[in-house]
Amino acid sequence: MMKLYAIADLHLPGGEDKPMNRFGSHWDNHFARISEDWRQRVREEDTVLIPGDISWAMQVENALPDLESIGALPGRKVLLRGNHDYWWPSIQRLRELIRPWRMDAIQNDALDLGDVVVCGTRGWMLPVPENPLSAENEKIYRRELLRLEMSLQRAAELAKGRPVVAMTHYPPLLRYWRDTEPAAMLSRWGTAAVVYGHLHGEAIREGFSGVHGGVRYCLTSCDSLGFRLQEIDWRSESGLGETNY
16 A cells, blocks of 8 residues: 655755755755665655756756656655746646656645645745734735645545545644644644644744644754655544643
8 A cells, every 4th residue: 555755845956056054054964964865765656746946947947957866756746836836837738847846836736646635836925913914925825725725626636535634734723823724724624634834943833733623733844854765654543632742
């Protein structure tokens, strides 16, 4: 049976001079370390979800070497756009470019993986009660909520009772604020698990990994995982209790 893994925020160079160890020595050779773990654990029949911030490239042509490097690793890969993926072209063009590397991309829609259906959208920063969003950010946040519901609806149509795993780049909830609109929506649609990224450094402490509202959440930014893939369990009874770890 297929295993499902996730890792976000690979931040590959994309031809840009942006070594990630500027953010600390723990980022030294980070993709080599991720790749070593990936090759040891992922089989060809498995799938790896990559929820955003894949490459620093500004144009898709410059992102292709990074995508090829990911494509050379075992298993099927499913990409989602992050806030730094400026290189991301139209979804149709991207899917054509990455198909030879056993890659798929999700953009406000869903993908049938057989054992499970995956859906997703980028998301946006949350309107934290003590720090309301600006009018422009509120507009983007509302638009992303609509896109999340579109994704979940499409996933439900494909799944026909099978488990659904959602991908977002931005966190749909936080450790100290879990009763958010995205979290309520994910619970309402019966989502089995959610993987997200975006949080780095000190912000990792704001992330939530555990069960809330019957949904299992996994923060998968690569530095939060120690540059190892996270296996995603969508088969367990997620709603048996609230956990936070």
